[in-house]
Amino acid sequence: MNESTNHTTTGTLDVPGATLHYETRGSGPVLLLIPGGGADAGLYAPIASALAARYTVVSYDPRGMSRSPLHGPVTDHQVEVWSDDAYRLLELVSPDEPASVLGCSAGAIAAIGLLARHPDRLRRVVAHEPPLLELLEDPAPHRALFTGVRETFRAEGVGAAMARFAEGLGGGDRPSEQPAEVAPEIREMAPRMHRNTPVFLEHILCPFSSWAPDLGALRPAAGKLVPAAGRESREQVPLYGPAARLAELTGSPLAEFPGGHLGCTERPAEFAARLLDVLG
Secondary structure, X not given: OOXXXXXXXXXXXXXXXXXXXXXXXXXXXXXXXXXXXXXXXXXXXXXXXXXXXXXXXXXXXXXXXXXXXXXXXXXXXXXXXXXXXXXXXXXXXXXXXXXXXXXXXXXXHHHHHHHHHOHHHEEEEEEEOOOOHHHOOOXXXXXXXXXXXXXXHHHHXXXXXXHHHHHHHOOOOOOOOOOOXXXXXXHHHHHHHHHHHHHHHHHHHHHHHOOOOXXXXXXXXXXXXXXXXXXXXXXXXXXXXXXXXXXXXXXXXOEEEXXXXXXXXXXXXXXXXXXXXXXX
16 A cells, blocks of 8 residues: 555544544555554554554554544543444455454454454454453452542542552563663654543543453454463453453463563564464
């Protein structure tokens, strides 16, 4: 689609209630990258060039984030709506062929919803650390943490809420080596992500983490699903645990990735290599 792996084109797509900003680079079958949290398409810039050697890489800002404005007031986000946005984008960029998808965090939850509803449109779905708390054997303490983070945001603001979130999650395994230098695109995204964080804390964190996937719809598509988690997240139950449980419940083997919850920015070269491996 594009002239080289480093050439990026941008576009917009009107969907019900929002206009999505999306970016494409590379050539070949489509690989859609869905960010989570308060992130946007810039999250995947560190891995995009490596992926674009084999795929048409499409990333986008989820509705209400950064350059994808809503057409009305902000309300609680819904997994089904995010999944429908991804489906509509795939209909635009890959109308005739199944596509692959990587979703991280809340984006992984949207990707799971997409697979449950539109398995025929997908070749492979890598769901990296979807915080689906209701899959855990004892979700109550983790549900209380996420609810408490939202309440802290309401009472004390973003800084206090994120500090409580980090403390509640724990540090995870200590990295075996220093993370990669922060890419310029990540530094560029940082102020946009800062502006997005209140929406994430108020309208995405709890609605998405409390969503229950349709296991009955996922099991027939289990061969297309890759539940994934970072090696450095093993001690962070709300992040690693749901992916492991999803693997158990669907029969789809768990794939471990380099780094932690933000492995695509912490270990971009290794993360991209692992992703290409699991995509086949």
